[in-house]
Amino acid sequence: MENLYIPATNETPEIDFRFKDHQLHMSGESYPENAMAFFAPIRASLNDYLSSAQPAAAVEAHFALKYFNSSSTKLIRSLIALMHDSAQAGKRIVTHWYHDPEDDMMLEFGQDLKDEFRMLDIRVVAMETA
Amino acid sequence: MNLSHFADFCEQAVKDGILFYYTGEFSQNVIGAMSDTLKQRLDAAGVSGPARRKLFSAFVEMSQNIMHYANAAVHAGGRIGALAIGRNGDNKYYIVCGNPVRCEHVERIRGKVEPLRSMTVDEIKAAYREQLRNDAHDQDAISRGAGLGFLTVARESSEPIEYQIVYRSADADYAEFYLRAAI
Numbered sequence A: 001m002e003n004l005y006i007p008a009t010n011e012t013p014e015i016d017f018r019f020k021d022h023q024l025h026m027s028g029e030s031y032p033e034n035a036m037a038f039f040a041p042i043r044a045s046l047n048d049y050l051s052s053a054q055p056a057a058a059v060e061a062h063f064a065l066k067y068f069n070s071s072s073t074k075l076i077r078s079l080i081a082l083m084h085d086s087a088q089a090g091k092r093i094v095t096h097w098y099h100d101p102e103d104d105m106m107l108e109f110g111q112d113l114k115d116e117f118r119m120l121d122i123r124v125v126a127m128e129t130a
Numbered sequence B: 001m002n003l004s005h006f007a008d009f010c011e012q013a014v015k016d017g018i019l020f021y022y023t024g025e026f027s028q029n030v031i032g033a034m035s036d037t038l039k040q041r042l043d044a045a046g047v048s049g050p051a052r053r054k055l056f057s058a059f060v061e062m063s064q065n066i067m068h069y070a071n072a073a074v075h076a077g078g079r080i081g082a083l084a085i086g087r088n089g090d091n092k093y094y095i096v097c098g099n100p101v102r103c104e105h106v107e108r109i110r111g112k113v114e115p116l117r118s119m120t121v122d123e124i125k126a127a128y129r130e131q132l133r134n135d136a137h138d139q140d141a142i143s144r145g146a147g148l149g150f151l152t153v154a155r156e157s158s159e160p161i162e163y164q165i166v167y168r169s170a171d172a173d174y175a176e177f178y179l180r181a182a183i
Helices: A035-051 A070-088 A104-116 B003-015 B028-044 B049-069 B071-076 B103-117 B121-132 B135-139 B149-156
Strands: A004-006 A014-018 A023-030 A059-068 A093-099 A121-126 B018-023 B082-087 B093-102 B162-166 B174-182
Touching: A004 A035, A014 A035, A023 A035, A023 A070, A035 A070, A059 A070, A059 B049, A070 A093, A070 A104, A070 B121, A070 B149, A093 A104, A104 A121, A104 B049, A104 B121, B003 B018, B018 B028, B028 B049, B028 B082, B049 B082, B049 B093, B049 B149, B093 B103, B103 B149, B103 B162, B103 B174, B121 B149, B149 B174
Parallel strands: A023 A059, A059 A093, A093 A121
Antiparallel strands: A004 A014, A014 A023, B018 B082, B082 B093, B093 B174, B162 B174
């Protein structure tokens, strides 16, 4: 399956889904005018990747978001939910959720994801961002 | 506006500690340009990490709210929207916005905002989590987002959010909705 790369803009994060290497990265800020239009194709790609007949490769996901608006929130959560369903079905996925040490909101969001999606290995990591 | 009115306007802005004021159309381009300006202003004013994040978050929610819901009012000859950010004497920041809303939506808005005013921080966070997991919201034909906008503004505010609804004339199709958060 083809990799998915979308460069960052002021209001959308960088998407670097290297499906061939089973490395999924998302970083930056997300507050587009139409979050659904931005995230729907990303979700579709992720779904295709997770549901395609892959060998038992371990998937690593990295979410290093500095900020996202309310309409992006549910869509980011839905990406995590997809990975959770896949993990529940037996896929090995490790998800890293990075937050600035000073950003309690991003920390709590990661902890909430961990509480909600218990079958997915989510690691909440404090990391200085530039 | 003559010069003495403008001088008064400037004086009032200084008294209210205004860092930033905008009125006009809210588009994503305008919001992007304002975001850059706001970030520079906050850096110049030495606003620290958490306060900076909260102000920016409240700013995006308010300005996108105006963009999504108020621009239709342009055609009705209404003012489009206004937003200001400033610092009080007590070193707290405030963010205020105003925009026209259709009169028939006033009660719906009041019903969303009023309950947030009496909720504790933990109650707001719990309501936020509940709404985040509420998949039925997709069926809401009026909402343009995730139903989390006012909850997000309330979560960022260190005081209960304030709002006002102003009717300029009895027979107008639009009222004005004003919202304030303190950070």
